[in-house]
Amino acid sequence: MRAAGFYSFGSPEMLELIEIETPQAGAGEVRIRVKAAGVQPVDCAVRNGFSPPGVTITFPHVTGGEFAGVIDQIGEGVTYFAVGAEVLGFRLQFTYAEYVVVPVNQIVAKPDTMPWEVAGGLSGAGQTAHTAMAELRVGKGDTVLINGAAGGVGTVAVQVARARGAAVIGTASEANQEYLRSLGAIPVIYGAGLIDRVRALAPNGVDAALDAAGEEGLRVAAELVKDKDRVGTIVAFQLTEELGVRWIRSNRSASRLAELVQLYSEGKLRIHIRNTYPLSQASAAHREVETGHGRGKVVLMIESITKS
Structure with missing residues (x-):
């Protein structure tokens, strides 16, 4: 073959x-x-x-x-x-x-x-995002920060978090701001001043955060989220010990994939x-x-x- x-x-x-x-x-x-x-x-x-x-x-x-x-x-x-x-x-x-x-x-x-x-x-990005939202205990009423929200993992994480009843703030380039809005996220441009922009959008604080883009967003997340066990990265593994946050590894299974397929069939995931x-x-x-x-x-x- x-x-x-x-x-x-x-x-x-x-x-x-x-x-x-x-x-x-x-x-x-x-x-x-x-x-x-x-x-x-x-x-x-x-x-x-x-x-x-x-x-x-x-x-x-x-x-x-x-x-x-x-x-x-x-x-x-x-x-x-x-x-x-x-x-x-x-x-x-x-x-x-x-x-x-x-x-x-x-x-x-x-x-x-x-x-x-x-x-x-x-399956790949989908199960990683689903694993992250489960391990970070994202649920109804939470405010979640997703760094790199327009990428493969970020796109699914936004939608899974929304399906769990959370509000989502997503970082992305200026070109992807409207895309994030279409997914149900509150978009924010990454770069200098990110932490202040997120604080303005979430005056009551951020409950959990997933980094899918790298160091800058992860450091902001670690500063904003009080419970470091609810901050995870799939990218900047070298910083997990320094910042006291989680290294998220995908926990793949047919049942997890079936949940994603069900969300897709219900129109809750694209x-x-x-x-x-x-x-x-x-x-x-x-x-x-x-x-x-x-x-x-x-x-x-x-x-x-x-x-x-």
């Missing part, structure tokens, strides 16, 4: 179309013909030499951790899903490919109303697709994600030409 992989660590240009063996579903597993695979910042980190916990990188390596597609093979013992079912899911690496094999507890059914590109880009690329242009997708700017998700669209 075709995949986008790399033979050595380095720049986005290391990614190329390669031919590897088509995987087979084992007991308790399904094989999915992939239609879309989201591109996450961690994928770029892996290409640059990062090894996720539990992963040993060997070459050629295929990265990627979220996907959507059609089940085309069922392993022994699988009864809930059938061949032909449209699903979305997650796994640890190897999703930039025509086919992926996963345990059946790492997929959920795709609603007919959900486009492939949205399904392929939902995913903005920034751009899509064919599998052959995975390097261009990585370059775009590595700019660190822009709203929403970048997704690879995969047309299978390999017979299973």
Whole structure:
């Protein structure tokens, strides 16, 4: 089968179309013909030499951790899903490919109303945002600050927080202020004077905060939120000990993904697709994600030409 992989660590240009063996579903597993695979910042980190916990990188390596597609093979013992079912899911690496094999507890059914590109880009950022809102105990009546609110994780975090009954203040560039308003957030421009602008918007204080952009916003959050256990970052891990805040790691599960799908089906969650690329242009997708700017998700669209 075709995949986008790399033979050595380095720049986005290391990614190329390669031919590897088509995987087979084992007991308790399904094989999915992939239609879309989201591109996450961690994928770029892996290409640059990062090894996720539990992963040993060997070459050629295929990265990627979220996907959507059609089940085309069922392993022994699988009864809930059938061949032909449209699903979305997650796994640890190897999703930039025509086919992926996963345990059946790492997929959920795709609603007919959900486009492939949205399904392929939902799990990674979506589950990280959902995990963060749960760990920070965001609920009704809270005021939440989200730093980097227009990005992939931030976009979902805003909407999950709103669905939980919280008011949200979101930092973003001037170009994304109206976008944040459309998500139900109170937008604020990041940069010098941020802490004063947030205080003006939240005279009664900020109850919880998620940093999805970096040091400046995290330091502001740590100063504004009294309970440091309700401040978390998915970016500036090196500052967690100094500031006494939480390092948020995604706690992925089918049940968490199903909750996100339900929010989408109820019209409480929408995913903005920034751009899509064919599998052959995975390097261009990585370059775009590595700019660190822009709203929403970048997704690879995969047309299978390999017979299973």
